Amino acid sequence: MSMAVGEYVSVSSQRDAERADLEREMRELGAQPEAELAELATIYVKRGLDHALAAKVAEQLSAHDRLGAHLRDELGLDQTTRALLVQAAWISAVSFALFAGIPIVGLLLAPEALGIVVIAALSLVSLALLGALSGRLGGAPLGRASLRVTVGGALAMAATAVVGRLLGVTAA
Numbered sequence: 001m002s003m004a005v006g007e008y009v010s011v012s013s014q015r016d017a018e019r020a021d022l023e024r025e026m027r028e029l030g031a032q033p034e035a036e037l038a039e040l041a042t043i044y045v046k047r048g049l050d051h052a053l054a055a056k057v058a059e060q061l062s063a064h065d066r067l068g069a070h071l072r073d074e075l076g077l078d079q080t081t082r083a084l085l086v087q088a089a090w091i092s093a094v095s096f097a098l099f100a101g102i103p104i105v106g107l108l109l110a111p112e113a114l115g116i117v118v119i120a121a122l123s124l125v126s127l128a129l130l131g132a133l134s135g136r137l138g139g140a141p142l143g144r145a146s147l148r149v150t151v152g153g154a155l156a157m158a159a160t161a162v163v164g165r166l167l168g169v170t171a172a
């Protein structure tokens with residue numbers, strides 16, 4: 001659940017930042033349209049167009065969708081990428097919540113004395129599966145994706161255990 005909330009928070013703050021960019025861009029377009037057109041042309045020059053062509057491209061794209069051209073070419077905001085990011089965050093939030101269920105079920109079924117061992121082992125198995133799934137969805141090599149998540153999870157568990165010991169908290 002905390003992973004799911006973490007994803008939600010990260011997507012929301014990114015969206016807030018984008019909204020602020022969008023509002024600033026709209027203000028600038030309203031206040032100084034000439035400077036904004038020149039700015040757009042400069043961007044196309046940097047990408048390799050000559051000045052005359054850049055000015056023409058900036059003019060035509062502005063006539064077609066001025067705000068859209070600035071958001072895409074000046075700020076790098078693109079509708080498709082944004083939609084994909086939101087989708088990825090949802091998949092990640094849901095799969096973290098689902099895979100977190102595996103060690104919890106294990107803990108409920110395991111004998112009491114083995115609780116910590118079982119939850120640690122099942123968490124690692126669950127992370128390995130989650131890593132493999134993310135590798136598959138992202139088109140990355142399964143082994144490497146799985147290993148990365150598992151090692152990261154193991155380090156997080158070790159850090160948690162150390163903090164627990166330092167604070168004198170026993171989980172058993």
Ligand SMILES: [Zn+2]
Pocket residue numbers: 025028036039070074
């Ligand atoms: Zn602009």
